[in-house]
Amino acid sequence: MIEFKQVSKKYPTGQLALYNVNLTLEAGEMVFITGHSGAGKSTLLKLVAMLERPSKGEVLIGGRSLSKLGKSQIPNYRRRIGFIFQDPHLLYDRSVFDNIALPLLISGMGQADIRRRVHAALDKVGMVDKEKTFPLMLSAGEKQRVGIARAMVNKPTIILADEPTGNLDPELSQDIMFTFAQFNELGATVMIASHDHALVDRMKKRTIVLQKVES
Amino acid sequence: MSTPTPTKVSPKRNRSSGANPLGAWFNQQTNAVKFSMERLWFNPLSTWITLAAIAIALSLPTSLHLLLKNLQTLTADKREVPTISLFLKQNVAEQHAKDLAELVSGLPEVENVNVVTKDEALAKFSKITGFAKTLETLTDNPLPNVLVITPRLNLLGDMNLDAEGFSAKLKKYPEVDDVQIDVEWIQRLRAILSIAERIVVVVGVLLGLTVLLVVGNTIRLDIENRKDEIRVTRLIGATNSYIRRPFIYGGIWFGLFGGILSLVIVHLALLFLVKPVGELADLYGSTFTLSGVDVLMTLEILAASSLLGIIGAWLAVGRYLWQDEQAA
Structure with a gap:
């Protein structure tokens, strides 16, 4: 499903984030990416989401190289990906409902379908009663769950999470990891970058450790 | 957190889900309209400043245009059409003058001819000037017979009308003593008006550019504030057109509301002027009234200002998207 072939990434600042990464994820697999900060965990996820392009090598999704994807195809490709950040990047001038509805609106769904899907997503993260709330009034954990709902609402085939539990207490972190596991069981390929080793160990999934590149 | 029900997420991940494309398009548009409107309310002060700048920039060429239009109706008014006075020689008899009038009225440049006999002229003169007593002492009427010629209107519109040539032609009649042409001043006025028309165009273009810049800059700032959101x-998975859409609507609102505000300004200015202009017209014995902005012109102004708003917004977003693409 996701394949890295001799991928290196060097930023314009000269920082070498990834060097010669070879990695294959099967469809429906759930993996954790760990490693010290600066080891390139975020870069790895960004390459999949096409937020960055590799300096060398190529990333293949479903057998197709991302480098062959034209600019106009990127939006469509991204709609198949759910991306969750450490900071959920919610839009603060819109209600929880509107935040979660955004990906559906972008992919051109009708209002009735949007309503149904958003409610399903809210239900999944346990925030049905917060539909009309604005993000500023939510706790960190709630914001993160809204971020997850937004990433899931489009039923993506690939879920990428960059330190999704970075700001959360252990209990909530565990909860969120189980949510990801549930989505994985429903068929999504999941990549989670985390430095929380204890939590990663408990999940008993394949774990990839990135070493910091000595440059 | 509740457990997800497997039925809700289909493994096939069908994304079209049978939504009709027109409805979806409509939904995206209404959302963009809604959000772009909310943005205007979100920052009322800057919105009003922008609208005021646009309105002032638009009202200036509009009012200049109105002024010009009014001056043009003034010169095109049939009642105000100037005349050519043909002073006949003293020895020309009244009947002779009438014959000549017949002759002159046959000329292609002439609409009609009115004969003012020397007796009529004297009577009028004494009545107006109050020289009646003085005039009574005169044994002879010193005034000549006069033919008052109204030239054809289409002649007046023609800037190349050879007033001098026409006057020379009239002078050739042996009975004619002198020709006084009022046409010249109106031709000069028309020449001035046609220069003023150009000035209005130049001012209009410059201030149109101003509107473009004002809208463009406002939208640019809006984009800066919304970089994270973008x-x-x-x-x-937003496409460029999705990102562009609310900003374009924002541009339309700025243009449209700015245009409406400018019309309000122009109407207030007209109300302010209508009374003194009427008084002035009275003093000149004219029935001239100030004409305002008609429906067609209103629509034209609103369409033009909205279009300027769209273009301004388009340029601002286009520049941002281009930069963004270069950075990626």
């Missing part, structure tokens, strides 16, 4: 929407 980044997020891009990440969840």
